Amino acid sequence: MTASDEAVSVRLGPVDQIPVGEGRAFLVGDEPVAVFRPRSGGLYALRAICPHRGGPLADGLLDGEVVMCPLHNHRFELASGSCVSGGDVDDVAAYSAEDDDGELVVSLVAP
Amino acid sequence: MTALAEPEQQTDGGSRAKLVVVGNGMSGARALEEILARGGSELFDITVFGDEPYGNYNRILLSEVLANAAGEAVDNEDADGFDDDELFLNPVDWYTDNGITLHAGVRIVRIDRHAKVVMGDDGSVTGYDTLVLATGSRSFFPPMDGMWASKTDLTPGVFGFRSLDDANGMLEHVADARTAVVIGGGLLGLEAAAGLQAHGLAVHVVHPTEVLMNQQLEASASKVLRSKLEDMGMHMHLGVKTSEILVTDGAVSGVRFTDGSDLDCDMVVVTAGIRPNIGLAVLSGLETQRAIVVDDRMRSVDDDDIFVVGECAQHRGEVYGVVGPLWEQAAVLADVITGADPDAAYHGSRLTTKLKVAGVDVAQMGVKTPERESDEFVQFSETGRGVYQTVIIRDGTLIGATLVGDVSKVAALTQAFDSRSALPEERVKLLFDLGSADDSASAADLPDDTQICNCNGVSKGDLVGCVHDGAETVSACMDATRAGKGCGSCKGLVREVVEAALGGAGAEDPADSYYVPGIPLDKPTLMQEIRAQELKSVSAVFAALAPEGRDDVASKMGLTALLRMMWPDDYVDERDGRFINDRVHANIQRDGTFSVVPRMSGGVTSPDQLRRIADVADKHDIPMVKLTGGQRIDLLGVPKEKLQEVWADLEMPSGWAYGKSFRTVKTCVGTDFCRFGLGDSTRLGIDIEERFKGIEGPAKMKLAVSGCPRNCAESMVKDVGIVAVEGGQWQIYVGGAAGATIRKGDILATVDSHDAAVQLTGRFLQYYREHANWLERTYDFVPRMGLDYLIGVIVDDTEGIAAELDERMQAAVDAYVDPWAADQDEATPGQFHDALPLIPLPQVPVRSSEGAPA
Ligand code: SRM
Ligand SMILES: Cc1cc2nc3c(=O)[nH]c(=O)nc-3n(C[C@H](O)[C@H](O)[C@H](O)COP(=O)(O)OP(=O)(O)OC[C@H]3O[C@@H](n4cnc5c(N)ncnc54)[C@H](O)[C@@H]3O)c2cc1C
Ligand code: SF4
Ligand code: FES
Numbered sequence: 015m016t017a018s019d020e021a022v023s024v025r026l027g028p029v030d031q032i033p034v035g036e037g038r039a040f041l042v043g044d045e046p047v048a049v050f051r052p053r054s055g056g057l058y059a060l061r062a063i064c065p066h067r068g069g070p071l072a073d074g075l076l077d078g079e080v081v082m083c084p085l086h087n088h089r090f091e092l093a094s095g096s097c098v099s100g101g102d103v104d105d106v107a108a109y110s111a112e113d114d115d116g117e118l119v120v121s122l123v124a125p
Numbered sequence: 126m127t128a129l130a131e132p133e134q135q136t137d138g139g140s141r142a143k144l145v146v147v148g149n150g151m152s153g154a155r156a157l158e159e160i161l162a163r164g165g166s167e168l169f170d171i172t173v174f175g176d177e178p179y180g181n182y183n184r185i186l187l188s189e190v191l192a193n194a195a196g197e198a199v200d201n202e203d204a205d206g207f208d209d210d211e212l213f214l215n216p217v218d219w220y221t222d223n224g225i226t227l228h229a230g231v232r233i234v235r236i237d238r239h240a241k242v243v244m245g246d247d248g249s250v251t252g253y254d255t256l257v258l259a260t261g262s263r264s265f266f267p268p269m270d271g272m273w274a275s276k277t278d279l280t281p282g283v284f285g286f287r288s289l290d291d292a293n294g295m296l297e298h299v300a301d302a303r304t305a306v307v308i309g310g311g312l313l314g315l316e317a318a319a320g321l322q323a324h325g326l327a328v329h330v331v332h333p334t335e336v337l338m339n340q341q342l343e344a345s346a347s348k349v350l351r352s353k354l355e356d357m358g359m360h361m362h363l364g365v366k367t368s369e370i371l372v373t374d375g376a377v378s379g380v381r382f383t384d385g386s387d388l389d390c391d392m393v394v395v396t397a398g399i400r401p402n403i404g405l406a407v408l409s410g411l412e413t414q415r416a417i418v419v420d421d422r423m424r425s426v427d428d429d430d431i432f433v434v435g436e437c438a439q440h441r442g443e444v445y446g447v448v449g450p451l452w453e454q455a456a457v458l459a460d461v462i463t464g465a466d467p468d469a470a471y472h473g474s475r476l477t478t479k480l481k482v483a484g485v486d487v488a489q490m491g492v493k494t495p496e497r498e499s500d501e502f503v504q505f506s507e508t509g510r511g512v513y514q515t516v517i518i519r520d521g522t523l524i525g526a527t528l529v530g531d532v533s534k535v536a537a538l539t540q541a542f543d544s545r546s547a548l549p550e551e552r553v554k555l556l557f558d559l560g561s562a563d564d565s566a567s568a569a570d571l572p573d574d575t576q577i578c579n580c581n582g583v584s585k586g587d588l589v590g591c592v593h594d595g596a597e598t599v600s601a602c603m604d605a606t607r608a609g610k611g612c613g614s615c616k617g618l619v620r621e622v623v624e625a626a627l628g629g630a631g632a633e634d635p636a637d638s639y640y641v642p643g644i645p646l647d648k649p650t651l652m653q654e655i656r657a658q659e660l661k662s663v664s665a666v667f668a669a670l671a672p673e674g675r676d677d678v679a680s681k682m683g684l685t686a687l688l689r690m691m692w693p694d695d696y697v698d699e700r701d702g703r704f705i706n707d708r709v710h711a712n713i714q715r716d717g718t719f720s721v722v723p724r725m726s727g728g729v730t731s732p733d734q735l736r737r738i739a740d741v742a743d744k745h746d747i748p749m750v751k752l753t754g755g756q757r758i759d760l761l762g763v764p765k766e767k768l769q770e771v772w773a774d775l776e777m778p779s780g781w782a783y784g785k786s787f788r789t790v791k792t793c794v795g796t797d798f799c800r801f802g803l804g805d806s807t808r809l810g811i812d813i814e815e816r817f818k819g820i821e822g823p824a825k826m827k828l829a830v831s832g833c834p835r836n837c838a839e840s841m842v843k844d845v846g847i848v849a850v851e852g853g854q855w856q857i858y859v860g861g862a863a864g865a866t867i868r869k870g871d872i873l874a875t876v877d878s879h880d881a882a883v884q885l886t887g888r889f890l891q892y893y894r895e896h897a898n899w900l901e902r903t904y905d906f907v908p909r910m911g912l913d914y915l916i917g918v919i920v921d922d923t924e925g926i927a928a929e930l931d932e933r934m935q936a937a938v939d940a941y942v943d944p945w946a947a948d949q950d951e952a953t954p955g956q957f958h959d960a961l962p963l964i965p966l967p968q969v970p971v972r973s974s975e976g977a978p979a
Binding site: 030031032033034035036038039046048052053054062063067068069070071072073074075076077078080081082084085087089099100101 | 581604605606607610643664675676677678679681682699700701702703704705706713715716717953954955958959960961
């Protein structure tokens with residue numbers, strides 16, 4: 015992963031390409047990133063790959079706080095990437111995602 | 126003797142095979158019942174020979190016949206003082222009603238296996254295609270002077286104890302008798318002794334060893350039983366044998382023992398054992414040892430057309446003398462004979478005996494005494510109260526138990542014995558705690574490292590740890606450990622363990638009744654609120670009903686399904702309320718690709734369809750094409766971006782293999798082609814699938830229609846399963862399952878027409894959609910509601926809602942659109958965009974997806 019001082023930051027196009035309440039996957043440099051747009055507001059970015067068994071987090075259901083992996087229902091906090099569903103699953107990396115005047119900007123730094 | 130029952134149509138042009146049963150006792154009759162239950166009357170012309178001049182009766186009740194008729198005059202026709210209805214399992218009418226020819230009082234004396242005929246002692250010759258021997262056993266009379274008056278007749282006053290005639294004979298005799306001697310202190314002897322005592326006779330039991338009931342009991346247990354019986358006034362002569370029956374004026378006057386002493390009596394009952402009736406088989410050249418040797422299909426090892434069941438059968442060296450094993454044998458035999466399950470196999474029975482011997486409760490299972498040095502032996506005796514109990518454990522498994530005087534633990538012990546389940550570490554709890562009303566005791570006794578949830582590898586210790594860490598409810602422990610979140614079959618045990626750890630109290634969890642975890646309402650209340658406030662989208666429900674209006678990820682799928690059911694026409698579709706499968710109408714795979722299962726109603730396809738599927742598989746490089754368990758074809762490994770193209774190329778409707786919805790209707794070929802077909806199962810299956818396709822519900826709905834009771838479409842283990850039966854009727858089963866849970870469906874109704882079957886199916890499904898909890902399959906729903914109740918509501922319309930249910934189902938049917946056709950245009954931006962391929966890990970192949978810079 016890229017060190018924070020030379021953090022990759024990428025403009026990914028209109029925020030609207032992510033439907034409200036869902037997530038979509040992007041590549042940021044070499045890093046697959048899932049960006050979420052919960053109904054309660056805000057934008058959140060997590061590494062797109064579930065630390066459990068590689069599930070596609072961007073396909074998960076979400077609420078204001080967590081995303082649930084579609085493969086085995088582990089849950090990760092949108093803001094921090096911590097796994098909150100018990101069992102021995104690692105946390106997932108969380109990145110910063112911003113809405114810059116309608117444009118989605120993701121940086122590979124902690125939010 | 127004459128035939129008592131003969132149905133009108135004897136043969137019908139020889140179209141049905143001839144099934145002959147020899148022996149009309151408990152196992153012969155049971156085998157017949159099992160055969161009929163599998164559609165046997167369609168398959169066979171059935172003829173039964175029994176050399177007792179009755180219909181079929183319950184031999185077990187003879188002890189009661191003997192005891193109950195105490196003091197009453199009895200004629201030969203029926204045993205007064207005892208209810209005939211109870212004694213007779215199948216009266217003569219039953220045979221007529223089922224088209225069975227019964228020759229009661231006819232003894233079969235020879236089988237000609239080459240000509241395939243049986244010959245009766247009345248001179249009759251009867252052909253068979255399949256023969257069942259169920260000749261049972263007879264009393265064994267040890268050779269001794271005075272036993273017999275002639276070659277065939279016992280000395281007046283001497284009795285066996287096997288048949289109704291024996292019991293009636295004794296009953297006639299007891300009026301004038303004062304003292305009886307019972308030869309043989311086994312189960313039967315003690316039963317006879319108790320029966321005779323009830324008639325006021327002085328009863329002496331003679332038994333060659335010190336151990337009464339030595340087949341079932343070891344010495345200490347027997348001693349306890351003995352002293353109880355002696356307390357009741359029975360006289361025991363143990364360790365001696367009878368050498369002679371003394372006869373005066375042609376009738377019994379006493380017995381002489383091997384030690385030379387005499388005992389006066391006016392009645393002798395010989396219960397010195399039984400011998401299987403195998404003479405017929407020996408004469409006919411069938412392999413016999415102690416009894417007729419059979420294979421696992423209950424077939425004679427010499428002749429594929431001859432089956433054997435009951436006490437006259439020897440299976441893997443065992444000959445059984447109680448009815449439990451005979452029932453199991455009869456079921457296997459019927460499966461094989463009718464073809465219901467040609468591969469059915471009998472593997473022998475583990476014997477558990479529970480009896481009341483002369484008023485004393487006795488239960489015995491497995492071994493009687495420890496056999497190896499390492500066997501654990503737990504023993505409890507309280508001679509004052511006449512209680513004696515032992516358990517024997519090998520390698521942590523219960524291998525034997527004996528209970529005398531107090532059998533209150535027999536259920537729990539039987540369960541542990543049958544299931545070989547884990548035992549409490551403190552073995553004595555087997556006798557004192559296990560199976561008591563307080564179930565938590567058994568969960569509490571499990572060792573900490575017992576794996577409770579096999580899907581997620583959660584042990585009892587993990588769950589108990591959660592409670593110690595402060596979890597206060599079952600669901601909190603399940604959330605924290607994921608126990609019960611795999612296949613779900615361990616949920617009951619998880620609950621027990623957690624409740625025990627919580628001390629039984631305080632585990633009451635209101636969340637258990639919620640329809641979805643994020644909204645604190647049960648389903649009926651939730652539906653009321655939704656209706657009252659006209660909430661038509663998932664977000665509206667959260668806003669109105671969730672605490673602080675908070676949305677909840679785990680509640681979304683359930684709410685989406687509920688709203689789609691409640692508002693078939695004007696539900697407000699929010700794609701983020703759907704699980705990924707329902708967003709893209711395909712089932713997500715472990716690598717993030719999807720499976721495509723087109724609908725093939727009733728499992729019927731065509732060359733054209735198959736060609737198209739083949740072309741699509743070629744064109745799109747589909748990695749795997751597979752026949753599914755649901756009678757259709759699965760195209761696996763389709764990337765999300767290609768789904769729309771694949772659907773378009775297939776030109777087939779969605780099979781909904783991804784949804785909590787109506788899935789498939791498995792069918793068999795039915796009348797169109799099958800020579801046994803009684804109903805057009807294919808047509809009915811297709812019609813049902815076309816009508817209810819894709820209807821969503823609380824969980825999957827899988828159906829089947831079979832054309833006859835051979836049930837090739839496995840209808841009895843489906844959410845709704847329909848079976849054609851004789852007379853143009855359809856039997857509708859509900860609540861069957863053969864996935865994580867196995868359950869045989871219950872018969873909801875038998876209907877006369879195709880249309881009625883479709884209608885009741887729809888009405889049941891609608892009721893299920895409206896009343897089942899989220900993810901509650903019919904196998905839980907049906908027993909929870911109760912079959913009688915469901916029959917009331919759905920078939921008899923006791924609540925007057927049948928018409929409304931039909932109407933609402935019709936509305937759902939009318940609102941249906943094929944999602945593959947509807948979503949040919951994206952419903953949301955990036956609906957079919959790649960969420961990144963995920964396997965192999967950890968090297969995720971990086972692909973540039975749209976919207977992302979390279
Ligand atoms: C494809 C198929 C296996 C096959 O290759 O044959 C299959 C595949 C899956 N089954 Fe199944 N089941 C398939 C027939 C069955 C059957 C047999 C049948 O339908 O006749 C059963 C037993 C009947 C039943 O439903 O109980 C069955 C009982 C299950 C269960 C256990 C449900 C239960 O409560 O007992 C699950 C787990 C669940 O639903 O939570 C399950 C779950 C699954 C899932 C969806 C796993 C998952 O949660 O993602 C699998 C998805 C693979 C996919 O992409 O389609 N599958 N599954 C079969 C699809 C049939 C079809 O044409 O639609
Ligand atoms: C008094 C008593 C109490 C019992 N109590 C219990 C109990 O509590 N629990 C328990 O599990 N078991 C009990 N049993 C045992 C149980 O009744 C038998 O295991 C069971 O009846 C055996 O069934 P079967 O069909 O093999 O034999 P049977 O029931 O004996 O039937 C065989 C039939 O075949 C007929 N037959 C024989 N040869 C021919 C032929 N050549 N042609 C035509 N017909 C023929 C016989 O007349 C008989 O009617 C008890 C038995 C008795 C006698
Ligand atoms: S297809 Fe069914 S049985 Fe097979 S692995 Fe998947 S869920 Fe298990
Ligand atoms: S891969 Fe995400 S929960 Fe298993």
